[in-house]
Amino acid sequence: MTSSRSPLARIGKTVQILLLLLYAVFALFPLLWMFIMSIKPDSQMLTTTFIFTPTLENYATVLHSDYMQFFWNNLIVSVAAVLVSLVVGVPAAYALARFQFKLKEDIAFTILSFRFAPEILVILPLYLIYQRLGLYDTYFGLIWVYQLITLPLLIWILRGFFEDISPDIEAAAQLDGYTWWQVFLQVLLPLVKPGLVAAGLLCFIFAWNSFTFPLLLSNNVQTSTVIALRYLASDTVHYGQVAAAAAISALPEVILALLIQKHLVRGLSFGAVKG
């Protein structure tokens, strides 16, 4: 049996690996390109592709500038935005999954619709409101406006996870002698953990990469995404420094994704298959 099937199976396997490899190159090429650019001196930037004298000068320039200050700003704002979203979004997702109330679907859809609106469309009224309220150019202002990005995502992913948990399990735990809060913390949260991790990471990525909001709602409290632009001046363009800044900026996302990879795959596929 194996003799008749194995050559075909082996060819199939080889083709599969080749295709996956091709896709990996396709997906990773921009990252690779960015890295190559970041270690090229400016003089060779446009003259060569792969043959050049590698240099760390771009990194040195970026790291010695105030870029790191904005890097930390971005980290503070993004992490805080995700934390706020978790605190607000987990109960909201639970309520939308469990309880029956008037306009439930409308509320859920309204929350989702925040993601539809192009940021550029709402930025002008937001700018005026922020100026008036004194939220312009503050950490708090940015964290708040980031909820438009992170909260709908988190709520909609987690809602599916909560819906997958049978209400009987909650009732059982309550009958076993636990209060609602203990049930929530000891039984429900562990069950939605994969979803929590996946949604948390996605929220962080979206918040971290946000460009329009910090560009227009902040000035001194600026994030690295916006600051990377300043290497592109009207007279000189430091592609190498832009690439180095971008590489540094991509680092937290890459590290975070690698750390929670296991949960991530499970979280993203689990909810989808079961929901």
Added chain:
Amino acid sequence: MASIHLSGLTKFYGKRRGVEDVSLEVADQEFLTVFGPAGAGKTTTLNLIAGIVTPDGGSIRIGEKTVDALEPADRNVAMVFESYALYPQFTVYQNMAFPLRSPKHRLPTAEVEQRVRHFATMLKIDHLLDRPIQALSNGQRQRTALGRALVRRPDVFLMDEPLSHLDAKLRHSMRAELKEMRGQLGTTTIYVTHDYLEAMSLGDRVAVINQGRILQVGRPEEVYFRPATVEVAQLFGDPEINLVEAKIRGRQASSVRVHALGEEWSFPITPEIGSALDKLTGDSVRLGFRPVDVEVGANGKSSLHGVVYSFEPLGTKSVLTIDSVAGQRIRALVDGRRTFQVDRRIEFGVPGSSVIFFDPESTRYLVRSTRTEGDD
């Protein structure tokens, strides 16, 4: 250990009736089965007692304590769910120990261990204690769910169709085991089922419920032999009871002559039936008789005529469906060794002692012969 008193319990889900005006008394250590078809309000009743669902009206007392205002955790009630509701992230041991680690019922670790092992052995799942829930079969999950309820020694057990998802063979063996176990535990239990055999075999008493209302509460043989209404009679027994509209054509002291199924026939009656029939306002009555009581090929006085419509052999018994003269189909349960050809003409009869009389208007139980039952 405690008795349970429900009075006037009512719960509506929007406009849909969950239960309405359910009143029930369950004695200490009694095993009451609640029987009804799907959507009858059985689970709602259990959820109300457990406190998972809040009633729109009525009151619940467990022992001497009114529990209406208590949280589920404070009612000292254990429940086995139809879906088992096991914690999927835990092992069998962790599931069973979970109630004993709660703030309400916390016990020292050694005692938790001892109790879990005791009941796991009793349920024959002691070799599975370290397995995750996903690795269990349905039967093993069911036992784990039962074990989680048993370890706590609650005042009241509530069981919501715990056997319904098991295959027939396992269900029958678990039924026997449950019956044995209830003797050992002696805890007041309400057991919900849609299987009339389960209801009759397990319960000290059976409460029949349909469309949110209790139709009858009684010992299994009472409910079976003296159903309070036509509906109850229809819910018990498979194949379903035969119901026939009849006109009384004449009556002597010890027999009655009826026109039913397109023929005129008579059968003997007891004085008790006679006096009940005297109270009837009209001359019509509804007769009920179980398929098992139909005598096929009988040559007695009350012989009726028909044609075999269908014949299903089931092993020890066979179900025979007969087209009567009037066209109404009559179900009969006959010995499995007999065979019948479809379309064959046959004679059949109904012994007077097996006929149940119902009021044709209210469909309520009127009377039946006491001869079939020895004990009353």
